[in-house]
Amino acid sequence: MPPTHKSMTFCLCLQVISSALSSIVTQNQKLLFFSNKNFKKAMALSLFFFLLCASVRIGYAFPPHPDKIILLPGQPQVGFQQFSGYVTVDDKKQRALFYYFVEAETDPASKPLVLWLNGGPGCSSVGVGAFSENGPFRPRGQVLVKNEHSWNKEANMLYLESPVGVGFSYSTNTSSYDTVTDEITARDNVVFLQSWFNKFPQYRKNNLFLTGESYAGHYVPQLAKLMIELNNKKKLFNLKGVAFLFNPIRFSFLSWQLGNPVLEFATDFNSRAEYFWSHGLISDSTYRMFTSVCNYSRYVSEYYRGGVSPMCSRVMSLVSRETSKFVDKYDVTLDVCMSSVLSQSKIISPQENGEKIDVCIDDETVNYLNRQDVRTALHARLVGVRSWDVCSTILDYQLLDIEIPTISIVGLLVKERIPVLIYSGDQDSVVPLTGSRSVVHQLANQMGLNTTVPYRVWFSGQQVGGWTQVYDNILSFATIRGAAHEAPFSQPERSLVLFRSFLQGKALPEVF
Known part of the structure; x- marks a missing residue:
């Protein structure tokens, strides 16, 4: 077998060492070598060249990971590594999922590995989760600023754009985007994880x-x-x-954590009426109609089946008029976001145009991830689409899957003694905390779980972070005070406290 370039380089290094030693010995051959002051020089020089050669050989033997991100455009200097790229989940249809992986700030070898998935169905975990919520950076103009409450302070964070057709994930066979279901998504996600661990075997044993x-x-x-x-x-x-x-709409396997999740269709969706009414967003008469004539789960079910009844149309028209399009349903306390893409003159009166309106968070992320230099740094590409979008415009998801309850699977996880945390931002009206709390309480009763932490406040710093209740030290419910649908964005510090406690298996702080 002919010598390789790396072996020839290593041999050349050794020859340099040999020549250096020979030269020193020859110059001092009349003296006892071990008493010669140049002996130390020879040894030091030899050690230097040997380490240099070893580093050359190691560099060839262990080349940089092909998915390693050298530097994101506009990124501040950090001490942790980042990786991104593709994992093929179906060779036949050339279906590939895009991921962004951020190592923990400190001690990544022992810190947990956390997979983060955003919902939709069809919205990006990279754009929403990583660059708007709990990742290490957030776009601001042409640069990235450091997120001081990034979850990679506590864990290695893996963000997955799933299913195929979301974000940078793609298939060369466009039929892959037709009638995507929960079952297909779950299967692709587990194949992704298996293949990802082949790329990063050092994390296989991490929690x-x-x-x-x-x-x-x-x-x-x-x-x-x-x-x-x-x-x-x-x-x-x-x-x-x-x-x-x-x-709603828009795991070493230690436990799982879900934020404002859709687990039981009717309970989650129908809790919206009570939330609207209790927060003054709808009138008494509309509340009565919204709970007795046509509730929200009925309306959604009819809508997805392509035929909304006249009665439901009337009720929803009342609800929409009273709640107003200028109230953010994902955070009822937040001023509505006026996108810089829209003409402000069409939305607000001319006399109010002097007030500066912040660019919407989606605009910042979309602008950043659509830059060519950013896509190059991320090893990402656009396949079958002209631009990266927060939520997919090409995916045909089977939305009726939302009616399939997943709370029974949560019960299965609890039986397996896998810790489960379900948390809610208390300012979100889309899937309100009242529905989530009811579903968790009902599951605990059905399974005969005892309350181990009675309903109480928890603290973040010197402020109330929210409320929590724990059943059998395995099933937990928590609220995040002041948080919206995307809790890590609206309440980053409190979300990090919740996340840290969950990873460590500790109760949320009871005192400050």
């Missing part, structure tokens, strides 16, 4: 947590179920927990 928000209330439990089934055949995942935010 794995599955997290997400909104429609991830479907994604995460169904993915967790598949992982458990695979683990029963052969231990593949070190799943330690699940957590998610209980809000």
